[in-house]
Amino acid sequence: MAKDNAFVNQIADIETDFPRWYTDVVVKTELVDYGPVKGTMVIRPYGYAIWENIQRELDARFKATGHKNAYFPLLIPYSFMTREAEHVEGFAPEVAVVTVGGGETLAEPLVIRPTSETVIGEMYSKWLQSYRDLPILINQWANVVRWEKTTRPFLRTSEFLWQEGHTAHATEEEAMEETMKMLGVYKEFAETCLAIPVFTGRKTEKEKFAGAVATFGMEAMMHDGKSLQAGTSHYLGQNFAKAFDIKFLDKDGTHKYAYTTSWGVSTRLIGALIMAHGDARGLVLPPVVAPVQAVIVPIAAKKEGVVEAAAALKAELCAAGIRAEADFSDNSPGWKFNEWEMKGVPVRIEIGPRDIEAGKIVLVRRDTHEKSEAPLQAAPAAVQALLGSVQANLLERARKRKEERVVTAEDMNGLLQGVEGGNFVKAGWCGCRECEDKIKEQTAASARVLVEGEHAGKCVCCGKEAKHVVLFARAY
């Protein structure tokens, strides 16, 4: 829906004002708009199509690993929140509460789910009887509400869309295996589909999910060197099983509490995409999740046969499974180039009278702006190959940045300089909350994940023997 009046193709400079670049880009490319209630967003068709592509890819992976989808209620009795001590502490301050229904004040207030461990725990306790019922492997695609003070489209909004997997197992080992398996699914998905290589690892106590025994996260490096938590997988131990009485009769004839997990990713991934790949001209979308993979811009469209050729080409590409569009609007080719570049379409195809005569098309890739030609007859194969090349290059480019921008620090000054230079910083940490808080205070960096298998040395903060190597970064 292009506007009648001048389409303002102006976005803030990505290097000097990244936050404004972000809000300019998400609004001007019509990914998203602000909802009437503060902190809410409207996901517009161009943005929602990315989410549909993400859903399709993830859903296939969840099903391939034995999970089934279900749907649990939006509204949860307030009392459920209080049953798990850490959980209520973490989530109660940010819930939206329904107090009136059908014109009457409710006897018990209801919260809109900020996450569903409680209501799902209640149902599992009802469904689970015997060890034969285990494992329970369920996922849900849903909306959740968390009352946030400072919000930004996709990154932090009062309502967002996500999936939340919730599983129950007979043993600790199985539950931990599930936790790590789903973290692996997320990582493979992020790299394969979003072209975003990630750091994965365990979170500190401070950063873990309220109610979990352990949280494992995946962290993605954004254009400005800050980190974005792109997904989490929680090992919940028996915490929720005990709070909601999720028990089963085991083979040995005794009743036992189950071990549960939960794991989720959200529309935040769209924010990750934008900030990982975008450039001065706007969005750069990886072909696997791009709503439009190739856009055809007719040149000298009024000349005989051009529109017909462009339409035929579009039909041919679509028939080959490529998400193609042709831009037949009244705007000039130059205008269209800018607009579709800003929208991040991976491949642009130009076709004019001379191309038709020569039996060729011009291809321009969004990531490197390289131009090439291909025979019109071989268009689907040429576009398909170019899309593959763009996808691979985006991953490679992001991987390079991820590798180049990790530094090591021995002291607080090094840590500060590292994050101020837009890097992730590896440093030793003694494991105490006091140092973790102090680091945050002095450098604005937080512990993103614990790094396995590296020699820890001294704590970057207190200088005592370090227990862990930690990957520190400023984060969204």
Next chain:
Amino acid sequence: MAKDNAFVNQIADIETDFPRWYTDVVVKTELVDYGPVKGTMVIRPYGYAIWENIQRELDARFKATGHKNAYFPLLIPYSFMTREAEHVEGFAPEVAVVTVGGGETLAEPLVIRPTSETVIGEMYSKWLQSYRDLPILINQWANVVRWEKTTRPFLRTSEFLWQEGHTAHATEEEAMEETMKMLGVYKEFAETCLAIPVFTGRKTEKEKFAGAVATFGMEAMMHDGKSLQAGTSHYLGQNFAKAFDIKFLDKDGTHKYAYTTSWGVSTRLIGALIMAHGDARGLVLPPVVAPVQAVIVPIAAKKEGVVEAAAALKAELCAAGIRAEADFSDNSPGWKFNEWEMKGVPVRIEIGPRDIEAGKIVLVRRDTHEKSEAPLQAAPAAVQALLGSVQANLLERARKRKEERVVTAEDMNGLLQGVEGGNFVKAGWCGCRECEDKIKEQTAASARVLVEGEHAGKCVCCGKEAKHVVLFARAY
């Protein structure tokens, strides 16, 4: 998740206690469970898989007719509800209201969307500038909340899942064309996918959507002869355009209000499926939307090679695109037959040592219980053909009932006898609300749709000249 203790395969008699048959069936087949908050439901994996199949089929049809998906906020400022006079009257009594967020009382209460004309109208007024932006063709898949006093799983629940299409057009004609087009999409979908033939037509003023100029509905006949409103398409005229200032600059240089439509179907369709096709043994699911299309029950499973043959057959059917399962549980074949029949799986496949030796399988169709045999080698084609035959027979069976159970009435006594005999009743109606209310009071039947192109005669209630022929029925 079968229970360890005795699986109670007992459901109420479908002919003598249809309401209990329904609740027995939906709970025992694990389609659904009751949520902790009164009136809410949990859609379990077996039920949700039906919804996924419905979504896939409908979504493809929406996209083929030019619609795109988007997502609008769950929470709507209370004041929005009041802008369209009829709309607030219809929906205000049944909204859930959020009064507290993030620990603080909100300045303005928010309603959880009961439907989204208001919030979407607000956004369209922002997005729409010129006639070039029209039509706007957007659909959303979402949850909605309506505070209901009497609830039944799928049929009427406080929260349900649905899709709501919302479109804006330059002219009345285009908007009306859209309204009728989507009604046609629903009808074709209901017949093709759900095997449910429907009556479609305009609703009376009393039965129309609060805020619409005209509502068109599709009505399906259930096993007990009652009607279920299975989908609606609304022509909203300029009502919401005026309430939310949805205007555009037309070609002639003047600003005009747009004409809008909305249309929706919900998880109610699952209730329709159950009550249209179910029989004494439980569910009977049409193959197009059945979660499991064919279940393989190994006979004498402990004999050498049986489990392997059943597993290989399952893999082969899945590879051919058939949603197949094999039941390797410890239960007896007879138990499995009952269980999978209750779950409504369209085709059962039996394979035992003698079948393997003879190179064949036994096929049993759920709708007619007919047994047949097919060569093991040709299993995918034989199952595919049988699924097609089941789908066609279910539609034919439902169509026959739909035709046989429509009677005509000349007076109130005839109308009452008709609906008490489990029929839909065609009768003349003068068009006044008084008669419509009186008919409801005396026969418990309501006007389902207006019938086009038939001679109206006299009003069944007051005997005056009739304006319309109406299809009356008792309804869910």
